[in-house]
Amino acid sequence: MAAIDQFKNTYFEECSELIEALYAHLTDFAEGRSDCDTMHAVFRAVHSIKGGGGAFGFERLVQYAHTFETLLDILRSQGLAPSAETTSLFVVSTDILADLVDAARGDRDLPPGFEDETAALLEKTAAQFDRRTRSLPEPAEASEPVACERDYDIVFAPHPDLFKRANEPLLILRELKRLGEARIEADLGSLPDLSEIEPEQAYVGWHIALRTSVPRSAIDEIFDFVRDECDLSIVERPLPNAVREEAARQPAAAVSGGLESARSEQGSPRSIRVDVEKVDRVVNLVGELVINQAMLSQFSGALPPDLCPGLVNGLETLSQHLRELQESVMAMRAQPVKSVFSRMPRLVREVAGQLGKEARLVVTGEATEIDKTVIEQLADPLTHLLRNALDHGIETPEEREAAGKARQGTIHLSAGHRSGRIVIEISDDGRGINRAKVLAKAEERGLIAPSASLSDEEIDGLIFLPGFSTAENVSSISGRGVGMDVVKRNMQALGGRITVESRFGAGSRFNLSLPLTLAVLDGMVVAVGAETYIVPLTQIRESLRPVEGDIHPVIGQGDLLAIRGDYVPLLYLHRHFGVADAVTDPCRGTVVIVESEGEGRIGLAVDELLGQQQVVVKSLETNYGPVEGISGATILGNGRVALILDIGGLRKAAVPSRPAPSFVAGAGAPDNLH
Amino acid sequence: MQKRVMAVDDSKTMRDMVVFTLTEAGFFVESAEDGQKALSALNTMAVDLVITDLNMPIMDGISLIRNLRADPRHRAVPILMLTTESDPEKKAEGRAAGATGWLVKPFNPEKLVELANRVCV
């Protein structure tokens, strides 16, 4: 069935969207924002996943989806909205559904019986609802009836030619009957005498009184193929006022029921799907254009000023347009952070459940757009921070009550733009950082000198030190030996920063700040011999020309540079990279002090600094492979390739297997504030 | 009684997809890669439904529909066209030629089954 496979991708994409929509609808139910169509939309979503799954033979998924769909169908045909408890069941059911989709896609292995418990619960609930008749909604199980059912008067009068296109009114009537309760009466008024009947002409019309809770669009759809060949009128009759309290709400919805209910399936801004590769190609081409234009400007600058003023002006305009073009194109790759945030509520639910804590996640700013290169890297740090908030931040419900807090803790996750960067905050109303404990632990682990005096902020920052969280501290939740130091390292690798604020007893807030994009880097261009390299600006601490007396060899195996009472290892790039004809005496060149990952600084000995530049990062690995000490490449204004230095990698190579930081020497405060 | 379908499309992928989807749904499906071959096949068998693409070599969908409607044996067979959104003229032409209904490509397999059941007695 190889031919079918090409549809699988479309199917899985659709599943992702449907599941996202499912969660959104269920949230609407939970927050009382639902209407008639919400239940139908939920049903349709599960139904579609089931249908497509059937086409590809995903048995397990189909079976489970069917169970889910059955309950949904019962509810929607009875015009009911789910109670809080049922909505929670639906949320968990959607979690399982999403897992089954992942399993079908091959992304994970699910043990047999994984879905059984939830499926059984769905079946049981379905059985309960089934017992009730439509006209007697029992308050006991607390499902609120939503006044969704409407009455329609349909007049369907086929034109004589209707049969010409092989349409069959019988099938149409049958479909109508499936939508709800229908009373059908034939109109034989146009029927001529038997002797005059043309067998292939249609004479009979019908009146149909239909009571249904499906949206008007579903009724319209049945007549799609015959609309041109009949007289059709579908009129809604006002509801008998006996029945539901919420009838008052419905007229507005009912009137708009005639329109295509935009909420259920559309309602998203106009957009088109474009292959990521195509966008990347455009981004590359625009980058090329910018370089070209820079070269042209350079050439035109070399001309005598009056030679061709039109040329100079033209290039100036070109430059402006290109700048705008570049911004627009970079914006194309920006995606709402929602795609990463959407997994978080479920994560919080599950982890809180595992820890026996009650917590909810409030998400804001999901529409904030970030370049896709950054978004992809956000998932891990966010996951870890949320786990940490639940594990160490939010207290157990009992502790919270004792402290006079609500049993349920709240975690806020927000994203926004601030001064050209992306800012993400994760805050909780938990127990906050216990500074005394942190200090004690840091001393115990030898991370700070005993009796060092640190400000509150500095103490809070200690949690980011490597070695702070060890096996005993790391529960299986925040687990796998991953600590805050890894989160900080991940952030720094992205060119970002992380800080924490905390009030003991009240909660903590982690602030992540990220550059808008990874594709562009602010760099310092340096020369080593005839080669040019780029040093990421965010990792440069300072640069200087040392004097001889500041350079100290250590047991003949390396040089240290003395700076303000501290010693920094020197890395001679010309030696490390094998560059000939470079400046070998650092006192005649420049030393750039760089730092990465909070692991301490090193000094790069180069010939000279050539200037700052914003560069577009290009991959060296795609066509060549990894190069130790190099993180990527870029194209300079002169069209030549320059390699971008990997500071962390260089440090490892220069200073192999060194454990910790200079903190042990007591030199300088822990480095957590930039 | 099992319903029989003739699926006509010059794209093997499309044909495979339609055959697969409808077979799973309980139909018996034959396929052809252009209108001419479909007509030939229908000389010796009767179907309950024809699903055809519009753009095909040798004999395209519109011609196929016209031919079918002109033939007393197939005058009353439901015909579904596979259309693309960007070609409303073709769709109108198809309807004028006698097509019963249409399905927009790329289609949802479930929708295909739904429509097949809707027009097939």
Added chain:
Amino acid sequence: MDAIETVPANEVPQGGPDMLVRGALQFITFTIGAEEFGVDIMVVREIKGWTDTTTIPNAPAHVRGVVNLRGVIVPIFDLRARFGMGMTEPTRMHVVIIVSVEDRTIGMLVDTVSDIISVAPAAIRPVPEMGLSIESNLLEGLATLDDRMVTLVSLDGLFGTHRDPIIPDDAAAPQVLQPN
């Protein structure tokens, strides 16, 4: 035009480009020194003149560096050096053949590019055992045209990922902490 061998009907291989002779393969021939080589035309993306490369630190000698090819970073390999025939001293007159291997784009530095030849697969002889200093899978075979012998190179053998990585394990580790 070179003579082209025709293939008996029962030897016609499946597929392949429809050439003057059914089933023939096309190669672009190039020279390194006095020798003529050929590379499968289907993998050649473009042919350009030599431009200065940016050196990759601590790379093997035959890796000349990388260039910017319309926004993509492409490594250039000195084929003469790769075959152990010495280092090329490239000038603007030298040629770089850009090929795609698996999903990578790379460039091969050669002396000149000659022309395009069609060869029937049956006319390709294997390279005989001759104690060559290079791995045997770098060369795909020998093709004969009149009195010319064209050595066909194997891109998979040269650059494919199933063989040695581009950066051999014996690349010298950087010696940094040495006294000045």
